[in-house]
Amino acid sequence: MNDQIQMTDFSSDFWHWFIIIPTVAGIIWCALLAWQNSKGPKTTTEETMGHVWDEDLQEYNNPLPRWWLNMFYLTIIFGVVYLVLYPGLGKFKGVLDWTQRGQYNQEIDLADARYAPLYDKYASMTFEELADNADAMKTAARLFSTNCALCHGSDARGARGFPNLTDDDWLYGNDQAAIIQTLVNGRNGVMPGWEQVLGEDGSWAVAEYILSWSRDPINPDLLEKGKQHYDQLCAACHGADGKGNQALGAPNLTDDIWLYGGSHKAVVKTLIEGRNGVMPAQKELLSEQQIHLLGAYVTSLNKTAKQ
Ligand code: HEC
Ligand code: HEC
Known part of the structure; x- marks a missing residue:
């Protein structure tokens, strides 16, 4: 080690x-x-x-x-x-x-040697096969609670700024390749701040417009102005219809699922200050086989959540 x-x-x-x-x-x-x-x-x-x-x-x-x-x-x-x-x-x-380090590394090496054959077996299975394998999912759940629960919560439902992994809303997609990419290299969602461009008033207008996709507007007079700003400044990343862009990690703004809160105030704060969510890369921390297993676990969460 x-x-x-x-x-x-x-x-x-x-x-x-x-x-x-x-x-x-x-x-x-x-x-x-x-x-x-x-x-x-x-x-x-x-x-x-x-x-x-x-x-x-x-x-x-x-x-x-x-x-x-x-x-x-x-x-x-x-x-x-x-x-x-x-x-x-x-x-x-x-x-x-x-040394403490020596002993720690010795124990890690021992554990690696003990579990390596198991992980090798899992590595040759598809996500679907793994999701149906109770032992594999038990091992994955343990890996999740040690490495991921800190941020995503022990039930994987996330918290403000940390995405819920059990719902059907994906910043970067949930096919096998996208999940593996997320875990191996990490992700960094960059939402620029618009204070200079929109100011406080413009931000309230845009917030009103994007929130009108999922609920009744509070102040319909602002919608026209908000739409203008949106088409000009936001559509490039979030799409003209607001459904987002997984290549950029730009969230769908129409589904009423909010990473940073969906009140007018929270959205305005997002617009003014910008947001910068960081999912840390796991490639230095976990082996390829462990990441494969965790990937299967993440996709399985979504299925179990719907039952
Ligand atoms: C330090 C906190 C942190 C840790 C630890 C962490 N994550 Fe994340 N994760 C995040 C953040 C923040 C995001 C959202 C990134 C963004 O906003 O672009 C994220 C995003 C993700 C996504 C993408 C979700 C989507 O909607 O596309 C997946 C999948 C994921 N994490 C799984 C994991 C797994 C599995 C682990 C454990 C190996 C883990 N994360 C560990 C903070 C963390
Ligand atoms: C350069 C691409 C880009 C542009 C332009 C952009 N956004 Fe974003 N936006 C993002 C990304 C990426 C995120 C996710 C940030 C994160 O994961 O931390 C985001 C996040 C958000 C969120 C938070 C969503 C949530 O679930 O909490 C809102 C609201 C939002 N953007 C609205 C807008 C509006 C309105 C505009 C135009 C004024 C805009 N964005 C312009 C890329 C962009």
């Missing part, structure tokens, strides 16, 4: 010694203290330290119990052995050369 997890680099020697000196001094101090206390009378005596609390509570001057001292020595030895074997003393890596 590559070096995915970077560890803190103690770049200056100051921090190196800042850790080593107090740690080693602390261990030596503890050892001396224990040794000091193990000397003296081996048997219990009646002699007291001369302290009295609560009128009659006194402290005898007796040696520490042997078992307790031995435990103390054992912890000191454990600490020393640990610091020799594992990283802990400043930049010293420990003689075992163990």
Whole structure:
């Protein structure tokens, strides 16, 4: 595996010694203290330290119990052995050369080796075959919750700015090639801001016009003006009929499904500020086979949602 997890680099020697000196001094101090206390009378005596609390509570001057001292020595030895074997003393890596990153990568490699035959089998199946395979979909659901749910939600229904993957509205299309392309290389929807061109009034007029495709207009007087702006500025990307363009990721504006909210206010905000949705590329994060399986999962979500 590559070096995915970077560890803190103690770049200056100051921090190196800042850790080593107090740690080693602390261990030596503890050892001396224990040794000091193990000397003296081996048997219990009646002699007291001369302290009295609560009128009659006194402290005898007796040696520490042997078992307790031995435990103390054992912890000191454990600490020393640990610091020799594992990283802990400043930049010293420990003689075992163990790292968190190494262990993580080892576990990932193990998992990869274990699941590789399974993924290979899935990779040779079509999306339809995979969607009908309960085991495959279970594995895919797990992959989805680790890698995708953060943004698209654990039920894949999305949130503002993150598309719902269970409905029939697709920014970039849902055929196999489009989904794979979305996952492998990511997507970046670029909706320019129109504040300079339309201003506040123009934006309300265009919002009124595009919203009239899915609901009754609030202010019909604005429609004519809105249509003019739309035909001139927006039709190139969203289409003259407002049905969008999947090659650009320009959403269908007529279906009343809104990535960024469908109130007049939300649409005006979209128009004035623009929007820039980013679906991160997965090719560095997931294997080709995992992406194939997830692609099948995404298309299957749509079918299950309709049942
Ligand atoms: C960091 C957040 C984030 C993560 C993680 C993420 N996505 Fe996305 N995804 C987005 C955004 C944002 C978009 C919309 C991009 C746009 O607006 O152009 C998107 C778009 C998509 C689309 C296109 C939807 C359409 O309508 O065409 C699919 C399919 C998709 N994601 C699937 C996935 C899968 C599967 C995963 C897990 C491997 C995943 N995403 C992980 C944020 C994310
Ligand atoms: C260069 C192409 C382009 C032009 C021109 C353009 N848009 Fe967009 N528009 C997009 C893209 C791409 C998105 C999706 C942004 C994203 O995924 O983050 C979008 C998103 C939107 C949204 C958000 C839809 C939702 O579901 O929330 C609205 C509303 C919108 N555009 C309206 C307009 C209007 C009105 C105009 C003309 C004033 C316009 N657009 C001009 C490409 C364009």
